[in-house]
Amino acid sequence: MSATRTCVACGARGSQDGLLRLQACADGGLEMVARPRAGRSAYLHRRAECVEGLVRSRLLRRSLRRDIGRDDRERVIEYLRTRIVE
Numbered sequence: 237m238s239a240t241r242t243c244v245a246c247g248a249r250g251s252q253d254g255l256l257r258l259q260a261c262a263d264g265g266l267e268m269v270a271r272p273r274a275g276r277s278a279y280l281h282r283r284a285e286c287v288e289g290l291v292r293s294r295l296l297r298r299s300l301r302r303d304i305g306r307d308d309r310e311r312v313i314e315y316l317r318t319r320i321v322e
């Protein structure tokens with residue numbers, strides 16, 4: 237049985253295996269990691285609804301407790317859109 241995590245966009249819980257994980261980097265950027273490391277991170281469903289919800293909201297910033305630069309944000313969103321499974 238895998239751990240469950242809460243999606244930052246919709247607030248529903250899901251299997252960790254089915255969620256994308258975002259990690260805040262020390263340099264202020266963002267990256268996607270397969271395995272948890274130290275530091276703030278956020279989980280997100282592989283669904284268009286949740287990815288687009290993240291685009292429009294400040295949830296990511298709140299979840300990671302840091303400002304996300306516009307470039308980083310757009311890069312991450314683009315990446316997330318390629319990982320959507322529906």
Ligand SMILES: [Zn+2]
Pocket residue numbers: 243244245246247248280281286
């Ligand atoms: Zn979600």
